[in-house]
Amino acid sequence: MRDASSTQNIQKTTIAIIGAGFGGLGMAIRLLQSGIRDFIILEKADDVGGTWRENQYPGAACDVQSHLYSLSFAPKTDWSKRYAEAPEIFAYIQDLAQNYNLKNYCQLNSEVKSASYQENDCEWHLELNNNRKVIAQFMVLASGPLHVPQIPHIKGIEKFKGKVFHSSHWDHEYNLTDKNVASIGTGGSAIQYIPKIAVEVKNLYVFQRTAAWVIPRDERVYPALDKKLFSRFDWFRKIHRARLYWSNESRVVPIVQPQIMKYGQKLAEAFIRYQVKNKATAKKLTPDYIMGCKRILISNTYFPTFNRPNVELITEGIQEVRENSIITQDGKERPIDCLIYGTGFITDPRIYLNSFACYGQNGLELKDVWKTGAESYYGICTKGFPNLFQLLGPNTILAHNSVIFMIESQINYILQLIQLVKRTQCEAIVVKDDTQEQFNHDIQEQLKGTVWQSGCVSWYQQDGGKNFALWPTYTWKYWLQTRKPNPAAYRLLNKSSGNRAA
Numbered sequence: 191m192r193d194a195s196s197t198q199n200i201q202k203t204t205i206a207i208i209g210a211g212f213g214g215l216g217m218a219i220r221l222l223q224s225g226i227r228d229f230i231i232l233e234k235a236d237d238v239g240g241t242w243r244e245n246q247y248p249g250a251a252c253d254v255q256s257h258l259y260s261l262s263f264a265p266k267t268d269w270s271k272r273y274a275e276a277p278e279i280f281a282y283i284q285d286l287a288q289n290y291n292l293k294n295y296c297q298l299n300s301e302v303k304s305a306s307y308q309e310n311d312c313e314w315h316l317e318l319n320n321n322r323k324v325i326a327q328f329m330v331l332a333s334g335p336l337h338v339p340q341i342p343h344i345k346g347i348e349k350f351k352g353k354v355f356h357s358s359h360w361d362h363e364y365n366l367t368d369k370n371v372a373s374i375g376t377g378g379s380a381i382q383y384i385p386k387i388a389v390e391v392k393n394l395y396v397f398q399r400t401a402a403w404v405i406p407r408d409e410r411v412y413p414a415l416d417k418k419l420f421s422r423f424d425w426f427r428k429i430h431r432a433r434l435y436w437s438n439e440s441r442v443v444p445i446v447q448p449q450i451m452k453y454g455q456k457l458a459e460a461f462i463r464y465q466v467k468n469k470a471t472a473k474k475l476t477p478d479y480i481m482g483c484k485r486i487l488i489s490n491t492y493f494p495t496f497n498r499p500n501v502e503l504i505t506e507g508i509q510e511v512r513e514n515s516i517i518t519q520d521g522k523e524r525p526i527d528c529l530i531y532g533t534g535f536i537t538d539p540r541i542y543l544n545s546f547a548c549y550g551q552n553g554l555e556l557k558d559v560w561k562t563g564a565e566s567y568y569g570i571c572t573k574g575f576p577n578l579f580q581l582l583g584p585n586t587i588l589a590h591n592s593v594i595f596m597i598e599s600q601i602n603y604i605l606q607l608i609q610l611v612k613r614t615q616c617e618a619i620v621v622k623d624d625t626q627e628q629f630n631h632d633i634q635e636q637l638k639g640t641v642w643q644s645g646c647v648s649w650y651q652q653d654g655g656k657n658f659a660l661w662p663t664y665t666w667k668y669w670l671q672t673r674k675p676n677p678a679a680y681r682l683l684n685k686s687s688g689n690r691a692a
Contacts, residue, residue, distance in 0.1 A: 201230070201323070201324050202326075203230050203326050204229060206314065206316060207229060207332055208333055209232075209334060210231050210233035210240065210287075210292075210332075211239060211333075212240060212241075212334075213601075214233070215283065215286050216261050216264075218231055219261070219292070220263065220602070220605060222290060223263065226608075230296075230324065231295050232300045232318070233297065234302075238284070239283050240283075242276055243283075245357065247382070248386035249386040250383070251275040252274055253273065253407075254438075254592045254594075255438075256270075257420075257431045258431060258591075258594065259592050260282060261286070266282050268412075268421065269412055269417075271412060272409070272410050272411075301319040302318060303546065304317045304549070305546070305548045305549070306549040307549060307550050310685065311685060312685050313327055314328070329577060331578065332580075333546075334582060335582060335659070338535055339531065340536050342533055344511050345509070345511070346511040350512070350514075352526060352527045353527065353529070357379040357380065358379070358535070364528065367391070368390075369391050369527040369528050370392055370525050370527050370528070371393070372395045372397060372528070373387075373395070373396050373530045374397045374531055374533060375398075376398045376399075376532070377485070379534065380396075381402065381489050381492040384492060384532075385495045388501050395502050395526070396501065396502065396503050397508060399507075400484070401475050401477040403458055403484070404458075404486075404492050405486060406488065407488040435595070438590055439590070445482055445589070451641050454481060455480065466493050466496055466497065468497075471496050471503055474503055475496065479645065480644045480645075484648040507519045511529070514527075516529070534649065548575070548578070551574045564583075565585075565630045566585075567625060567626045567679070568671070569584055569661075570600050570604065572621070573621050576620035577611075579600075579607070581597055584658050585662070586661050587650075588660065588661060588665065589650075591665050599669045602673070603675060607619055607675055610675065616683060617684055618682070618684075619681070619682055621680055621681075633662055643657065
């Protein structure tokens with residue numbers, strides 16, 4: 191790496207990666223494996239890990255199988271169980287950082303506050319929170335979509351004298367034993383921590399706005415023999431990974447054909463009735479929308495938690511919070527010592543990028559460009575923003591398979607775009623306007639008729655119902671389409687501000 195200037199506090203580099211989660215570290219590893227070392231990783235926190243650094247709440251685990259939720263080019267052979275828990279995933283990420291010496295490239299506690307593209311120089315100028323500046327030819331936005339907590343506004347919350355925290359900022363110093371606890375939300379995080387804390391607290395009030403479809407979880411552990419075979423025979427590990435991948439990929443069929451999903455829904459309804467003894471409670475826990483319209487969750491312990499005498503499911507809305515209690519719209523008051531937000535994250539990039547000003551060609555700001563909805567080309571490139579690449583950008587998040595597969599496809603694609611710029615002796619590359627527009631038109635057409643567009647409101651959608659988050663079909667199709675960039679989809683730029691078609 192080039193040395194930072196001590197007088198001007200400016201560092202120059204070829205590639206600036208923003209974020210040190212799976213995406214950012216994966217990008218860094220592939221750069222090293224490709225012989226590219228002139229890059230830096232800018233991380234706003236004090237450690238690497240991304241989502242798995244933040245989410246350390248009780249019961250935190252992944253809902254994608256361990257061997258699939260890991261980098262194929264940096265595998266782990268000794269996963270303890272089919273679905274790993276947060277500590278093991280975080281340890282794996284730490285091992286990645288150590289094994290590839292990535293912390294030598296990391297600048298921690300370095301939050302990017304703004305980035306502006308300088309057209310005359312074909313460079314990105316980044317302003318950091320610590321009064322430093324970085325100048326980079328390429329910028330990779332690897333901050334991910336799940337890092338800004340969604341905090342609902344509740345009347346009177348400022349008067350509450352008890353403890354309040356979000357699941358992603360769990361206060362492990364606070365003792366929940368014999369406390370009256372209100373948990374708001376029943377999403378992916380909440381269904382994991384609710385069973386864990388229910389055995390500790392005096393009373394647990396679970397506030398549910400919308401019921402979630404929850405299916406059984408495979409909790410099998412990997413025996414020692416399997417781990418030995420994974421370690422000794424890489425082909426054995428790859429076959430196992432491939433089997434998991436294609437098994438998950440088959441889930442697309444009922445997604446694109448909702449009439450098939452209804453058969454699986456009957457089994458899910460039976461699962462609720464089997465696990466929840468009280469019929470009225472079971473009915474409240476049964477969603478009124480087609481399974482898959484919102485994220486399908488997995489747990490063996492969530493539903494049985496409502497059989498406990500100290501757990502109450504509450505579907506009435508919250509009227510207000512008082513100093514030591516919470517009042518629902520039916521007028522009932524319940525004493526609480528602690529309130530936990532299990533309300534997930536802000537996923538709309540127009541909002542979660544609020545603290546990050548990004549200016550492209552002609553002074554265009556990314557949030558303004560995305561004002562009517564986030565759009566890009568394969569979730570990687572955005573028109574008007576040369577040399578800006580994104581991991582897990584618009585319409586590349588998944589609801590049926592591992593996002594690591596998508597990240598790896600995107601990393602491979604970005605590497606080829608960088609190599610294309612170098613090979614053609616140009617300075618920058620930007621997707622053509624009409625190429626991106628046609629791509630997004632096709633994406634929205636493919637989403638029509640899927641279970642995701644069957645009528646419910648989900649975090650996959652922006653106001654108005656447009657799905658800006660999900661890839662609409664098989665991931666192997668994404669891999670095939672991004673395996674090699676089409677130069678005709680891009681314009682190559684020079685410092686003279688001239689440009690020519692690739």
